[in-house]
Structure formats: structure tokens, C-alpha cells
Amino acid sequence: MTTRRRLEAPWLTAPETEAVVAALGPGNLRFVGGAVRDSLVGRPVTDIDIATPLTPDEVMRRAAAAGLKAIPTGIDHGTVTLVSDHRPFEVTTLRRDVETFGRRARVAFTDDWNADAARRDFTINALYADAEGQLYDYFGGVADLEAGRVRFIGDPRERIIEDALRILRFFRFHAHFGRGALDAGGLAACIGERHRLDQLSIERVRDELLKLLAAPDPVPALEAMQEAGILDMVLPEARSLDALRRLVGIDTALARVDPLRRLAALLGRDSRRLERVGGRLRLSNRERRRLAAMAGEAPRADACALRAAAYRFGCETTADRLILGADPARLPELQAAMATLADLKPPRFPLKxxxxxxxxxxxxxxxxxxxxxxxxxxxxxxxxxxxxxxxxxxxxxxxxxx
Structure with a gap:
């Protein structure tokens, strides 16, 4: 349904966006998902997704005619990526479910905006805006966003059966956008279908966990996962929500959030455990080395000790250990140490x-x-x-x- 609200966002009127709109035709597209949702709450927008009734072939043809680069990134599923002034726009043809087999749903292209919205996961992710900023809200997503409520579209159980990752996404979106108690119906469905988490690849689980840990305060969502018996299924090595809670307070004071460092706090700073989890989650080699290095002892905060630690272990590892070992009651000392560390350039040993x-x-x-x-x-x-x-x-x- 059309709402009275209009979306106002810099990216909506940016030249690269207007070039895509001109190529496809203003009446043939609506922006959807995270770009719309995040703009409504004043968050920065990184990815811009577009829904269109045009077929993928027609999208490719119009892009070529307009001189835009078109990449058939997921053309079998109706998705083409257009690149305008180095910025990617993911354009997906409107779809409706014909038959579902978990993630392997059989879909058909459609021109029905409501049908496209109905197959999305949460109401706050089914918000659309046209080229003029006119909002289209089919399932009460604006009200849910304003209320801090993460709610499945339709039957939560059916949405989860379609893709069990939505269990983790439910908690992740609550961590980022929710306030107060989780939606009761959604939580009950997550608990009832949690056995389906075994169907997920470890890479998809890892990505959701790290996105959850990137929330300003992920602790309430993780507590809810723990109470629901879900955290133990996806991260049985988790040890201390108290340590993570302490780190969140420090992160807030420093205005810096690092999901990998938060993972270390959650797991406890045991080198073997950190190495084991880094391998199980299939982190990159660099991430695994960094995570394992966080187990080391925090240096003293004086300049001499910081210079020595930065030389021996590198500035990044020194910062990680310093923050993980910090006393929240001594934040000014930590802030001064971080400022010192930011200016350090470890010297080179002059002797060979x-x-x-x-x-x-x-x-x-x-x-x-x-x-x-x-x-x-x-x-x-x-x-x-x-x-x-x-x-x-x-x-x-x-x-x-x-």
C-alpha cells in the first residue's frame, strides 16, 4: 500500500542513481530492502537494491542502450547488477513463489509488487520507494520499524522452512533494529524450527553471527538466543556474555565496533579455543591469525610498553589486546593509550x-x-x-x- 511518507536520502538523487532510473524508466523500478529501511532510520546506506517488473533480458538491453555496465550476477534468479559511476545496483525482477523446497524455491517472474513483497522475510525488509521517494509498505513495516519490532511476513514457521537462516536473521535484525522483547510469534517459530539450523552451511552461519556482533549492543539478542537454545547450536564455544557486555561499553566509549574482537570476548581469551573456532567458522587466514593473537596478555598502557608491544606484535594485535583487557573504570587511560598507538610507527631493528x-x-x-x-x-x-x-x-x- 502507498504511504503518506516520502523517502529523502542523498543516494536517491545522486547522479549515479538517476542514471539507472533513466535507463530502466522511472515507472519500472522501486528501491527495496536495506537502502529504504536504513534511510528511514538515518543509518548509512552501502548497498542499493532495486525491484522491477522488467525481465532480466530487458534490464540488460536497457542498460546497454544507456551505456551502463550490466553483470548477470544471478540472472537465473532474475538478478542483474548494473554499475553506474563505479557504484553497483542490484536489480531483481519481481518474483512470486510457485513452489518452495526450502531455499530451492521455484519462482516465476511477475508484475505484482504485493506478491514480490510477500516472499520477503520481515516487514521492515519489504519497504519499497519509487524514484520520487514515494513509500510503499505492504505489511506494516514502517510501523514496525518505528516501534523497534522485527516481525516475519505471514506465517513465521513457513518463512523459516523456506530458509532456516531466517532464524539467525531474526535475532540479527532485532540486535540492529529491535527494542524491548522479541516478537513472540517469531521467537516461538524460531525455537520450534531450530533443528533446521543443521541444514545451513557454516559460512552462512558465520556471516550472520558477525553481522549480529556488529550491532551497537548485540548482548540482548544473544541472551535471547541463549535462552532459546539457539546460541549453543551455532556457537557452542561461547563462554561469557558478561565479557562481551563489558566490551560493548568500552566500544561505545571509543566509538569503534569490531565484530571479530567481540567474538574473542564472547569465546574467552583461550588461544586453543580461538584457533579452533576460527578454523571451524572458516574465517580467512588473516582473520584466524588475528583472532588467535587476541588471546595474548594486554600490555601496560604507558607509552614505552605500547611501543614495545607494537614492535613485537603489531599495532592491530596490540590494540586488540589493550581493548579486550581494559578496565571500564579507567577509560581515560585507555583512550590516551589508543591515541598513542594510533600515532605509532614501529621502528626497524638496525642490526642484521x-x-x-x-x-x-x-x-x-x-x-x-x-x-x-x-x-x-x-x-x-x-x-x-x-x-x-x-x-x-x-x-x-x-x-x-x-
């Missing part, structure tokens, strides 16, 4: 093995031990020892190494 060989040391294991000892002395001096001073120390302690 060949310098010691040139000074008379024999190559071999003892040379490596000498080099390591000198590096520790250099760090302990707050990086003040020069190359010449290090060589003098090496020569003075050469002993049997020559």
Missing part, C-alpha cells in the same frame, strides 16, 4: 646478521642467539640504542662466538 659476521662473529646458531639478545636489549632501551652501540655490545660479549 651480516653486520655481526662483518664484526667477526662466526655464522651459526650462536650468532642467531646473539642477534636475538641484542634485539631484546634494543627494545628494552625503548629503541634508543644505535647500530654502533649494539655492535659494541656484541663485540664486548662475543666470547666463544668469534
Amino acid at each position: 646478521g651480516r653486520d655481526l659476521v662483518a664484526a667477526g662473529h662466526e655464522p651459526g646458531p650462536e650468532l642467531g642467539r646473539t642477534l636475538a639478545r641484542l634485539e631484546e636489549e634494543w627494545v628494552a632501551s625503548d629503541f634508543a640504542l644505535s647500530k654502533a652501540e649494539l655492535l659494541r655490545r656484541a663485540t664486548g660479549n662475543k666470547g666463544g662466538a668469534a
